[in-house]
Amino acid sequence: MPQGRRKLPFSGKQKKQQIQEKRKRKQQNAASESENKYERAEGNNVRPPKERLPEFNVQSINQQPLHRGGRSNPNQYVLQFRRETEEEIKKRKEDARKQIIPVSEDELEFDPAPYFCGNELGFPIRPKWSPDMTREQLDNREYGYFKEYLLTLKKRSDWDELSYFELNLETWRQMWRVMEMSDIIVWIADARYPAVPTFLFTYVLKTLKKSLIIILNKMDLVPSAIGLAWKHKITQTYNLDDDDKAKVHVLFFTSFKNSSEFKEGVQKKKPRGKLKMAAEAAECLLKECKSIIEKYQAKIDLQSWENKISEEKELEYDNDEDVEIEEKITAVPETSYEHFDLFQNSYLTIGLLGQPNAGKSSVLNALMGKKVVSVSGTPGHTKHFQTIFLTPSVRLCDCPGLVFPSKLPKPLQVLMGCYPIAQLREPYSTIMFLAERLNLVKLLNLQHPEPGENEWSAIDICDSWAIKRGFLTARAGRPDTYRAANHLLRMTLSGKICLALRPLGFTENKKYWLSSAELKNIWKVKGIVDELDTYEHNCIELSDDEQKPTAQTDTSENEDDGSNEDESCDSDSSEVCGTIASNKFSVLDMSN
Numbered sequence: 001m002p003q004g005r006r007k008l009p010f011s012g013k014q015k016k017q018q019i020q021e022k023r024k025r026k027q028q029n030a031a032s033e034s035e036n037k038y039e040r041a042e043g044n045n046v047r048p049p050k051e052r053l054p055e056f057n058v059q060s061i062n063q064q065p066l067h068r069g070g071r072s073n074p075n076q077y078v079l080q081f082r083r084e085t086e087e088e089i090k091k092r093k094e095d096a097r098k099q100i101i102p103v104s105e106d107e108l109e110f111d112p113a114p115y116f117c118g119n120e121l122g123f124p125i126r127p128k129w130s131p132d133m134t135r136e137q138l139d140n141r142e143y144g145y146f147k148e149y150l151l152t153l154k155k156r157s158d159w160d161e162l163s164y165f166e167l168n169l170e171t172w173r174q175m176w177r178v179m180e181m182s183d184i185i186v187w188i189a190d191a192r193y194p195a196v197p198t199f200l201f202t203y204v205l206k207t208l209k210k211s212l213i214i215i216l217n218k219m220d221l222v223p224s225a226i227g228l229a230w231k232h233k234i235t236q237t238y239n240l241d242d243d244d245k246a247k248v249h250v251l252f253f254t255s256f257k258n259s260s261e262f263k264e265g266v267q268k269k270k271p272r273g274k275l276k277m278a279a280e281a282a283e284c285l286l287k288e289c290k291s292i293i294e295k296y297q298a299k300i301d302l303q304s305w306e307n308k309i310s311e312e313k314e315l316e317y318d319n320d321e322d323v324e325i326e327e328k329i330t331a332v333p334e335t336s337y338e339h340f341d342l343f344q345n346s347y348l349t350i351g352l353l354g355q356p357n358a359g360k361s362s363v364l365n366a367l368m369g370k371k372v373v374s375v376s377g378t379p380g381h382t383k384h385f386q387t388i389f390l391t392p393s394v395r396l397c398d399c400p401g402l403v404f405p406s407k408l409p410k411p412l413q414v415l416m417g418c419y420p421i422a423q424l425r426e427p428y429s430t431i432m433f434l435a436e437r438l439n440l441v442k443l444l445n446l447q448h449p450e451p452g453e454n455e456w457s458a459i460d461i462c463d464s465w466a467i468k469r470g471f472l473t474a475r476a477g478r479p480d481t482y483r484a485a486n487h488l489l490r491m492t493l494s495g496k497i498c499l500a501l502r503p504l505g506f507t508e509n510k511k512y513w514l515s516s517a518e519l520k521n522i523w524k525v526k527g528i529v530d531e532l533d534t535y536e537h538n539c540i541e542l543s544d545d546e547q548k549p550t551a552q553t554d555t556s557e558n559e560d561d562g563s564n565e566d567e568s569c570d571s572d573s574s575e576v577c578g579t580i581a582s583n584k585f586s587v588l589d590m591s592n
């Protein structure tokens with residue numbers, strides 16, 4: 001045995017202390033590493049926006065760790081909202097325990113305009129710049145302007161009433177660039193809740209002097225009559241003069257056009273298979289673009305696009321294979337500033353803007369007829385704007401989603417997909433908002449968690465759904481309320497449970513909208529021949545599989561920890577959600 005110093009006895013307590021010290025050292029190293037990283041990024045003018053706006057208590061949603069050695073900051077384009085206070089969250093949780101009082105049909109009507117306070121709130125618009133400015137000058141000017149804009153908002157007496165809106169300057173910059181480089185601006189709205197920011201009309205039509213096309217997307221989730229009423233409302237609401245009215249066009253779109261998958265208005269499962277071009281919707285867009293080009297007497301030939309659509313229409317659609325071809329995206333480097341004159345290129349640039357999750361990337365793919373940009377049910381998925389040539393004479397530009405300043409109810413913003421559901425600290429107020437407008441108890445065939453009780457709160461609905469689905473906490477085996485709430489919200493986002501708000505005056509004129517000859521144009525876009533039968537069913541039916549609780553349990557008991565939820569269910573996993581057949585049009589009661 002080698003002679004040496006005898007090892008000193010090492011107690012468990014000392015070991016624990018040693019581990020704690022080691023952990024502390026590691027944390028300190030990681031912190032200084034990230035500081036260095038930010039410093040390095042500063043040299044590149046990629047300062048973390050959180051540090052730049054300390055007065056606004058910014059919270060980055062879904063922030064990613066910085067990778068060692070990685071060059072770019074993965075959080076540069078992350079969604080950023082004002083941090084909610086503990087009191088706010090607590091109050092909303094308390095409210096979610098109150099009894100749900102269903103709203104009347106009239107109250108399903110919604111006027112987005114007042115929530116944007118006319119043009120008062122506006123949105124950050126790019127300050128003047130010139131190509132002679134250095135990058136640093138440009139950065140400072142834009143940052144200074146953005147901060148000033150926010151400070152002006154903060155001085156308003158209703159500052160605390162403002163809902164979630166984007167505080168990441170980098171994302172607004174993406175929008176500025178897309179607006180600058182586009183000949184035609186297309187605003188994509190989720191047709192279930194099409195809240196178009198009022199100031200957008202003024203800015204695009206008057207300041208930029210460009211044409212605006214509004215696409216009501218996800219029409220497969222909305223009764224055509226409601227979509228039609230929205231179309232008419234949108235052009236009326238915003239006090240446009242005749243000249244401007246001629247520059248605003250409203251179109252319908254769905255990326256899930258598939259008549260054979262839709263039976264009696266019940267979405268059994270999401271259409272799958274090879275992504276096809278939404279030819280009818282693309283044709284409508286082409287028509288509008290042509291008329292705009294003619295008006296401006298621009299020399300852009302859209303024949304190639306027309307040919308592409310005609311070819312698609314002639315093709316037989318019987319190949320169900322899921323073949324998705326990734327095409328190289330020519331993303332314009334973020335440093336480039338294009339000096340752009342309207343219709344001066346030999347090609348037309350169409351900029352696709354909208355709130356997160358409105359379906360901008362899906363529209364781009366559906367216009368292309370194949371998957372060229374990535375799509376996700378998680379809001380804020382598109383980080384950087386990307387351009388792609390649809391044909392040699394048409395360039396499409398997909399912009400990251402932007403949440404504009406407004407007073408829209410936060411639960412509605414969550415349903416619209418402005419806030420990633422998995423990151424929500426408090427999902428129950430949104431369940432309450434939903435349950436006030438849709439009879440979830442009936443649709444989901446729920447049993448009250450308290451036997452004999454028949455007053456429902458949002459928490460009761462979640463508990464009941466948790467029991468039904470077998471979402472139980474691992475340790476205590478209690479219903480996992482948070483997970484159930486999350487699951488219900490993701491089902492709503494994906495359209496399995498469908499709420500579609502209507503424009504003001506819709507209920508009163510329902511018969512008029514339901515008998516309009518214009519509906520046929522929407523059916524063509526949706527790929528259906530008639531829709532009236534679809535209104536007859538107004539309850540979600542559960543398949544045999546769905547009736548049985550799943551054996552799944554959740555490991556987390558911390559209801560505020562969003563990390564235990566993955567977002568895959570909302571769009572991609574019909575294994576979890578797909579067994580639920582929902583009536584998408586239950587909001588449109590035909591009996592009245």
Ligand SMILES: Nc1nc2c(ncn2[C@@H]2O[C@H](COP(=O)(O)OP(=O)(O)OP(=O)(O)O)[C@@H](O)[C@H]2O)c(=O)[nH]1
Binds near residue numbers: 218375381382
């Ligand atoms: N039912 C239905 N779902 C759609 C349609 N278009 C898009 N979606 C779904 O909506 C979700 C968001 O789609 P994206 O195309 O990624 O939306 P985006 O506006 O690009 O989102 P961001 O990247 O957050 O800006 C995905 O789950 C899509 O499958 C549609 O026409 N009908």
